[in-house]
Amino acid sequence: MASPNDLQFQEFEEAAELLSADPGAPTLSISPSNIPTLTAGEDVKLDLSEDEEAQEESSELLQGHKPGGGFWTFEYYQSLFNVDTVQVLDRVKGSVMPLPGRNFIKHYLRSNPDLYGPFWICVTLVFSVAISGNLSTFFSQMGNSSYHYRPQFHRVTIAAVVIFMYAWLVPIGLWAFLTWRQGTERQMGAYSFLETVCVYGYSLFIFIPTSILWTIPFEWLQWTLIVVAMVISGSVLVLTFWPVVRDDTRAMAVGTVVTIILLHMLLAVGCKLYFFQTTVNTPPSAPTPTTPELLTTVKLH
Template sequence: MASTNDPFQFQEFEEAGSLLEANRDATTISIEDEAIQAENQRKSGGLTAGGGDDDEDPLAYDDKSELLSGQKKSVPFWTFEYYQQFFDIETHHVKERIIGSVLPWPGKNFIQVYLRRNPDLYGPFWICTTLVFAIAISGNISNFLVHLGKPNYKYTPEFGKVTIAATAIFSYAWLVPLALWGFLLWRNNKIMNLVSYSFMEIVCVYGYSLSIYIPAVVLWILPYQWLRWTSIVVALCLSGSVLMMTFWPAVRDDHPKVIIAVMSAIVLFNALLAVGCKAYFFSNPQPDLPPNSTAIEVKPSS
């Protein structure tokens, strides 16, 4: 049994006892209780969810706080991270933008309604790629159906059409927006109150505007000229409506001649793409020579 003179034995402080005796209604605070309460609050706040503090990712916390604060990292355009942000998009957003480009509504600006200052390259890239293979495959199938049943015809797939179609589609989807962006930027520097669009926004609009041509090209397989021209006209009206309603706010305050020139150029390049693809990949084939035809050689008389 410990002695009364043991220095390690717990002793009651006389001063604390006297203070409690003087004011019995006073509230006492325990340090241990504060620690337990803080731990419980931290657990209830969800900070220890997922298995404790060791599982918490500090980098993820930094990214969340950065997004919540509305700050974005600025990276140079020649790096891979700069273009990676344009492929970070949800599937339902791509679906909404495709539907918005196929079914344009009067008075709705595609950039303001669907892009919301968040353009992507995922949708335009796959739309252009799908259109390239759709044109090449439909052109080969159409050529095969036209010559089907002819004894002197041997089918040979034309893989060169894929290269030509890719050059035409991607040149239209990148070079035309580049020229339009440069022109609008030049006009915006001269007239300060014009609406300005970024280059990626213009590329995004042009890429999604080509989605209507994919079902139209599939219909071109059937060897009916009236069906092909009808699908071309419908696709031109829908695709051209998206482009004109989108870029009208950017030029409506400009000079009337500039407005006519820009709108005409947008419609003209769109029509040239559709009519050019139809004329090159789905043109009427040359008539075959009869199987028994022979060349007649004329010899000069002596």
């Protein structure tokens, strides 16, 4: 076994001949001045400015970054409907499965509110309430010979006015009230107007299957479904707006939450009492006078 002292570097003959033949040939030399020195604890930084800009742009697109522009431009309103099916279904799922500690706006909207889902939810709810109300009245009066079915198309107009007024006027009032209570500056945790409208629109989705099940002519079942729907949709609203109002005075915070719940209950109970009537008032028939009464009347004259 060779010892370390026996190890020697040997030059290759061909390389030595080439160097001796052409002394001016360029050679690769590495000097200490060409090697960058690193001090202790210093990291190696690479110039990835272009890649970082590309990543920032892609992240903005993934987060649903809306293009700029004033509210009078078409592009501004077009961006409010720029959502895909996956996003809408995810938000619908979040509106029917409220979980404690999960804020609907922060977990599902992610600063990307849309009006596509709330608009079609309200339109579908208008027709489902009106049509299901007519069917419920028809099923409850089956077998009644004095009842004649008459489609009540005016219920569609009434349902549209009530539902769209609730889905727009209530969020406007709530947003204005919260903005007034928190001051002119937008604080951490405050919601924008579009976010408030969006969460109210998605909270109404649970009433679509509920209104279809209201066609079953059982009073106890209809009221049970109302309570379940109000608890689910009301929980979405309370879990969303409580983190914003809890820093206010105790009376104002509790009053705001109670008002939200009462308005929600008023919508549900009002739709049940007006559109889903189990009994129909039929005008009583006028009694026909008997023969003795007619003779008495003639004698008096």
